[in-house]
Amino acid sequence: MEPRYLTIKHTLLARIESGVLAAGARVASENELAGEFGVSRMTARRALDALADEGVLIRTQGLGTFVADERPSSNLVEIRNIAEEIHARGHAYACEVLALASQTADAKYARRLGLDEGEAVFFSRLLHFENGLPIQLEERWVNPRFAPAYGEQQFGAGDLTPSRYLNQVAPLTEADHLIEAVAASSSLQQQLQLSDGEPCLKVSRRTFGPAGIVSYAQLYHPGSRFRLGGHVNY
Template structure:
């Protein structure tokens, strides 16, 4: 199916900027499961051939570009992969209405209650990552995990498939609270990742990851 989609794009059956048929229509045409279509279109979007927008469908990219592949890592495996001993502490867990900026990013109506988790990840006993996460409780299912025993990062990546998301990178100076938790000087430069993910139309989570100085992110091109 992937090859046929590429053929139609190259033949200009689907011109740059044009909307392509829905996943349901393509699944019916090719006689495959919708999940197969979703996977093929997602891969082509990651390669820059297609542009996918939540609630706006899928279009042929106007200016195809080669995109970097960025997988969401399991923090525990990332730390252990560096030969370091992993540690984890859940600092806070409660249900609350998210700030307006978070609710807007997740497309939630005013008054929606989310699970708010704050956690610290450690390498060889030293704090290296402060995680501030808002989580849609609907994705937890009947058997809600014990986030004291497993991080939300690891549980979500092994239990809840995401279909789309957005991610931002920035530098920030550590606040007094962040400096205390990460054991760095107030005002120290932190590498910050802001990420939001969805499963179809259902929001999953919005998380702010503040990495202590020295963190190095790797990706593939």
């Protein structure tokens, strides 16, 4: 018998896929779902959080939970090695490794990597620079099954980045993206050299190889020095 929160999650997915809940539609609240399925509010919240993490739902404090316009997918944002992007603009690239170690995955990041809570994962935090200015703070959790030597890499040497290395050992087949504007914490403001009130752009990304989820990354950019764009053919 599957956990109750998964029953709620799968039911909501079925309603979305069948069109009962259309894009932009408001989803029942935690209390309403708890009553409908006879579970606790915490169980209902877990189901909504799981769908929000996957980009299926958007949760807005004070307004409610809504069906996203579309699930994040890799054809909206091209995944490129940031060092190559910067060099392509004719600029100088550099990076600083702030953290690179193995750690125990908590429930949140274990779920995003498709692992069990408590399993070992690699974690890295890198600050990428363009012409001497910080352009991206990258935090990444990596499944050791697909990149067992990740913790031994010398990122920054020879323009080696996590994206380049992972695509060598576990070639990318697909990815999920979630893009949002966030308020910068004091530490993030300092690392990215943001002025007071300057917007920060956050990209959350999961990358997949043929056998499963390879990594989950959170990429933070200064709003005044970075834009996302692209071209989509229909």
